[in-house]
Amino acid sequence: MLSYFVPRGIHRVEETVKQSRFIATVAHTPARDDAKIFISQIRDEFSDATHNCRAFVAGPPGSTDQIGMSDDGEPHGTAGRPLLNMLLHSGVGEVSVVVTRYFGGIRLGTGGLVRAYSGMVRKALSTLNIKEKIISVCVSVTVNYSNISAFRHMAKLYEAKIRKETYATDASFILELPEEKAEAFRVSMLNLNNGETTIKKI
Known part of the structure; x- marks a missing residue:
């Protein structure tokens, strides 16, 4: 996976169910840790709520390496798991959701709770403002001084950002560039400097 979508910022929707x-x-x-901080902030904001159920996926879409969920007092499996399932199948990564409930006096039953919590995440995701996250890599590049101008031009062509520059016997640079462009950039740099360029992934 060379890129995926993530939320652009905080987004909120509201609905009344029975x-x-x-x-x-x-x-x-x-x-x-970002997910835990966000969840804590929402729990503080709605500290008087009946429930603050939550789930998070701290990684690429569908990844289960770093996930979490909580029913926060609702019947087991009626809130946290439905929230997490919606996130895992949303196509959005690095995302957390807290669904706050103020009980209105009418019990929804287990099926009703699952539908309500799932529906809230579905509604939020359908109007969520997202952005593309490009997976990048860092490489170190050493070139001779006669090729610096050509190197800078090549770096720009491959959308590489120079993070550090060091000048000694040769010029050394730390670059960050999209992973999908890394191999083509390496080949181009070797051709540019007759195979004398040193490139290492870091």
Whole structure:
């Protein structure tokens, strides 16, 4: 996977189901710790709610390496698992959701709860503003001074960003570029400098 979609920011939707107020809040959370911080913030914001059920996928879409969920007092399997399943099949990565519920006096039953929580995530994801995340790699490149101008031009062509420059006997650079372009860039650089360029993935 060379790129995938992630939330552009925090997004919120609200709906009333049989007098219970449901609020779904979605956010971009690249790592497990980011997800925990976001969840804590929403729980603090809605500290008077009956439930703050949540789930997160801290990784690419569908990845189960770093996931989490909680029913937060709802019957087991009626909130956290449905939320997580919706996230895992959404095609969006690095995402967390908290669905807040203010109980309105009418019990929904286990099936009703699953439908309500799943529906809130579906509604939030359908209007979510997303952006593409490009998977990048870092490489170190050493060139002689006569090729610096050509090197900079080549780096621009391959959308490489120079993160560090060092000048000694030769010029050395640390670059970040899209993973899908890394091999073509390596070949082009070797051709540019007659095979004398040193390129290492870091």
